[in-house]
Every structure is written in structure tokens, then in C-alpha cells.
Amino acid sequence: MDIVQHTDVVVLGGGPAGIAAAVAASRRGLKATVIERNSFLGGKATAAEVGTVCGLYHFSKSGGSAYVVNGFAKEFAETLQARSGTQPLHNAEGLHYLPYNIEAFKKICLELISHDNIIIHFNAVLKNVQTENGKIISASVIAEGKPLTIFFKSLIDCSGDSVISSAANLPVLKTDNYQAAAQLFTMEGVAEDNEGRLGLLIVKALKAAIDQDILPEFYDRVYIVQGSLKNNCVSLKIGIPLPVTYAPGNLQELKTVAQSFVENLSRFLIKNVTAFKNASIQHIAPEVGTRTGQRSIGKYILTEEDVLQCRKFDDAIANASWPVEEWGQQRRVSMCYFPEHDFYQVPAVCLQSATITNLFFAGRNISATEKAIASARVMGICLQTGYAAGCLAAAFASGFSQNDAVKQVQKEQL
Ligand SMILES: Cc1cc2nc3c(=O)[nH]c(=O)nc-3n(C[C@H](O)[C@H](O)[C@H](O)COP(=O)(O)OP(=O)(O)OC[C@H]3O[C@@H](n4cnc5c(N)ncnc54)[C@H](O)[C@@H]3O)c2cc1C
Numbered sequence: 001m002d003i004v005q006h007t008d009v010v011v012l013g014g015g016p017a018g019i020a021a022a023v024a025a026s027r028r029g030l031k032a033t034v035i036e037r038n039s040f041l042g043g044k045a046t047a048a049e050v051g052t053v054c055g056l057y058h059f060s061k062s063g064g065s066a067y068v069v070n071g072f073a074k075e076f077a078e079t080l081q082a083r084s085g086t087q088p089l090h091n092a093e094g095l096h097y098l099p100y101n102i103e104a105f106k107k108i109c110l111e112l113i114s115h116d117n118i119i120i121h122f123n124a125v126l127k128n129v130q131t132e133n134g135k136i137i138s139a140s141v142i143a144e145g146k147p148l149t150i151f152f153k154s155l156i157d158c159s160g161d162s163v164i165s166s167a168a169n170l171p172v173l174k175t176d177n178y179q180a181a182a183q184l185f186t187m188e189g190v191a192e193d194n195e196g197r198l199g200l201l202i203v204k205a206l207k208a209a210i211d212q213d214i215l216p217e218f219y220d221r222v223y224i225v226q227g228s229l230k231n232n233c234v235s236l237k238i239g240i241p242l243p244v245t246y247a248p249g250n251l252q253e254l255k256t257v258a259q260s261f262v263e264n265l266s267r268f269l270i271k272n273v274t275a276f277k278n279a280s281i282q283h284i285a286p287e288v289g290t291r292t293g294q295r296s297i298g299k300y301i302l303t304e305e306d307v308l309q310c311r312k313f314d315d316a317i318a319n320a321s322w323p324v325e326e327w328g329q330q331r332r333v334s335m336c337y338f339p340e341h342d343f344y345q346v347p348a349v350c351l352q353s354a355t356i357t358n359l360f361f362a363g364r365n366i367s368a369t370e371k372a373i374a375s376a377r378v379m380g381i382c383l384q385t386g387y388a389a390g391c392l393a394a395a396f397a398s399g400f401s402q403n404d405a406v407k408q409v410q411k412e413q414l
Contacts, residue, residue, distance in 0.1 A: 015043020017363025024390025055380025
């Protein structure tokens with residue numbers, strides 16, 4: 001027999017968007033239930049250990065990192081910065097980002113949802129949803145191996161992969177090839193204290209080995225996670241030389257290829273780069289990082305033009321300041337910038353389902369084209385869309401108008 005629970009708002013996924021959504025609903029006085037398949041929180045930030053939060057600050061070549069976000073996203077970033085003991089960094093192109101400590105990220109998420117109004121189910125996956133009169137009324141979940149049925153008033157898909165839309169048989173936005181996946185891992189015992197110099201040493205050694213056919217060409221896709229060199233440890237990000245299709249078996253194949261890439265690369269570095277002579281693998285991030293997946297279809301689909309022309313919307317709920325960043329199957333990332341000092345906005349209609357009145361989306365599965373999500377997927381923006389979706393879902397559950405909810409979000413976030 002299924003265990004039955006009742007809540008106001010269900011949030012699928014405990015990544016940056018899901019945490020923000022649950023906090024928003026609880027701050028509106030509603031009961032939120034989070035369903036998370038992992039045994040910890042943070043999504044890609046902690047499972048794939050991506051290492052920096054982007055999209056928090058203005059796009060500007062001048063030194064100081066000025067927040068472009070407000071409200072919950074800023075609050076989260078300030079706590080994360082203080083607990084991680086880090087400072088925002090910026091590059092020559094004017095992009096600013098915050099390095100963070102993985103354990104601090106997990107702990108902050110847990111503290112935020114340790115609230116009377118929030119229930120969390122870890123090790124829980126959504127099996128299916130039941131729809132009635134244009135609404136989704138309940139979700140069947142397997143939590144800690146036991147069947148559970150949850151009834152709710154509204155729900156938010158923060159799974160990153162539009163899991164709820166798929167379960168409800170709704171059309172989704174897909175592509176044949178998604179952005180390239182990457183694996184993060186950390187090495188300890190590294191005898192170098194300058195990140196730039198270490199990066200050059202790695203690139204030089206790999207290039208020489210590739211030129212001499214000692215290593216295959218894809219070994220050029222190795223990057224240092226910015227700001228990660230600390231206490232003789234450094235985190236490396238490697239591009240996985242296999243297309244991301246989400247076809248059956250694709251994720252397992254990515255994981256297998258990533259594992260052998262990490263092992264071979266670390267062996268190579270230890271043997272060929274003096275700074276790694278006494279180094280070893282400290283740990284490998286538990287998940288391969290898949291950057292984009294299928295997206296839900298909302299009342300509006302955010303486009304590349306909206307992003308690059310810095311479009312502002314009357315129903316804006318987020319300020320978004322990150323270029324279109326696309327990782328393919330080659331070393332160089334493709335970046336498409338909008339004018340410095342400007343930003344675009346994400347409208348509420350990208351978070352509201354086109355067909356199901358009580359379904360909302362946030363994070364990297366909002367209603368956006370592949371190019372637009374290549375910008376809007378960064379965490380500074382996911383935190384904002386998450387918080388806004390939580391407010392919209394709470395308003396729906398309470399019978400309040402969506403317009404009023406948008407105005408309230410604008411006051412807090414913009
Ligand atoms: C390699 C890589 C590098 C990146 N670098 C950066 C960076 O430097 N800065 C930056 O800001 N962003 C970066 N990103 C992007 C960013 O990490 C993600 O886009 C962001 O975490 C998305 O947040 P989210 O909450 O929407 O989804 P996610 O972080 O993907 O979280 C989704 C959550 O839902 C859970 N879930 C999924 N399906 C189910 C299910 N069926 N049942 C239950 N739970 C489920 C997952 O376990 C997860 O916890 C990077 C991403 C990758 C892959």
C-alpha cells in the first residue's frame with residue numbers, strides 16, 4: 001500500500017533552483033515537499049562539483065564584482081562566499097564568478113530547507129503523475145525504496161531535465177545533440193601555487209603529447225576550475241569526447257568514458273608534469289556534468305535574440321547577466337556576448353506551463369531555446385527562476401493572482 005501525503009507545493013529536484021523554490025513557497029507560509037533522487041542537495045553544484053557560481057554579477061570589464069541579482073540569490077551568494085572563504089573572480093572578457101566550497105554549498109542548502117514548512121524526501125524518484133481537468137493533482141514517488149503518493153495544489157519542475165513534463169506526456173523542447181558533458185575531479189599533492197602557471201604547464205605537456213601522437217586529440221579538453229588551487233589541491237574539468245543524446249545507455253557510457261579519461265589523464269600528469277610528481281586523485285565528482293537537457297514548454301519560449309538584445313519584460317522575474325556559452329566537442333567554448341554593463345530579463349511566462357495550470361518550471365529546464373538556455377542555465381539565474389517559480393506556485397496554491405505574485409517577486413529580486 002502506498003503511503004499518502006498531502007502538501008501545498010511539490011518541488012522536484014534539490015538543486016539550486018529547487019532549493020530556492022522550496023524556500024520561496026515556505027516564506028509565503030505554504031508547506032513544500034522536495035523530492036530529490038540523491039542523498040544530498042545542490043544538484044550539479046555538488047553532484048558534478050562545477051565549482052563556481054556564474055550569473056550573479058554585472059558583465060563588466062572593470063574590477064569590482066557588482067551584483068546584478070537581488071533577494072534570495074544575493075542572500076545565498078553572500079552566505080556561500082562567507083562560508084567558502086572565497087572572493088568573486090573575473091576574466092579579461094568581463095565575466096565575474098564566485099568559486100565555492102562544495103561542502104559549504106551542500107550545508108547551506110540543507111540549512112535552508114531545514115524548516116518546519118519543508119519536507120524533504122532523499123533517495124526519491126518521481127515515477128509518474130496523475131492529471132485531472134488540466135491540473136496535475138498527485139505524484140507517485142519511490143522514496144527510500146517505498147511507494148509514496150503525494151497530493152498537492154501546485155508543483156515545480158526543478159529536475160533540470162523536465163522530468164514532470166515527460167511524466168505528464170507534455171511536449172518538450174529537445175535537440176539531437178546537447179552540449180558536451182564534463183567530468184570534474186580533484187588532485188592533491190600538487191606542487192605549484194600559481195593557478196595560471198599550473199594551467200600553462202598542463203596545456204604545454206598535453207599539447208606536446210598530442211602532437212607526438214602519444215595522446216589522442218581530445219586530451220586538449222582539460223581545464224582548471226577557476227579559483228580551485230588551494231592547499232596543494234586542484235580541481236580539473238575534462239570534456240567528455242562523446243555526444244550527449246540521453247538515448248538509453250548514453251549516461252552510463254559517458255560515465256564509463258569519464259572514468260577512464262580521469263585515470264589516464266592523472267597518470268599522464270603524474271609522469272610528465274613535475275608539479276604533479278607526488279600528486280594523486282583525491283576524489284572524483286559523483287556525477288558526470290551534463291550541461292543541458294530537454295526543456296518544458298511554457299507560455300513563452302525565451303530566445304537567443306531576447307538574450308543577445310538584452311530584452312526587458314513587463315513580467316520579468318530575473319535579471320540575467322551571462323553570455324550564450326556553448327560547449328561542443330572541441331576544446332574552445334563558443335561565447336556570444338551582449339553589450340557590456342547590460343543584462344536581459346527572464347519573464348514569468350517562461351516558468352508557467354503552456355497547458356497545465358498548476359505546473360511551473362525553474363532552473364535549467366525553463367521554457368527556453370537551446371541557445372537561450374546556454375545562458376540561462378548558470379546558477380545565479382537558476383536561483384532567481386527557482387525563487388520566482390516558488391512564489392508563483394505558492395500564489396496559485398493560495399488562490400492569489402499570478403500578476404500580484406510577479407509584482408512581489410520584482411520587488412524582492414529586480
Ligand atoms: C560541467 C558543468 C560546468 C558548469 N559550470 C558552471 C559554472 O561554472 N557556474 C554556474 O553557475 N553554472 C555552471 N554549470 C551549470 C549549472 O551547474 C546548472 O545549470 C545548474 O546547477 C542547474 O540548476 P538546477 O537546479 O536547474 O538543476 P540541477 O543542478 O541539475 O539540479 C536538479 C536536481 O534534480 C534532481 N533530479 C533530477 N531528476 C530527478 C528525478 N527524476 N527524481 C528526483 N530528483 C531528480 C537531481 O538529482 C538534482 O539534484 C555547469 C554545468 C556543468 C554540467
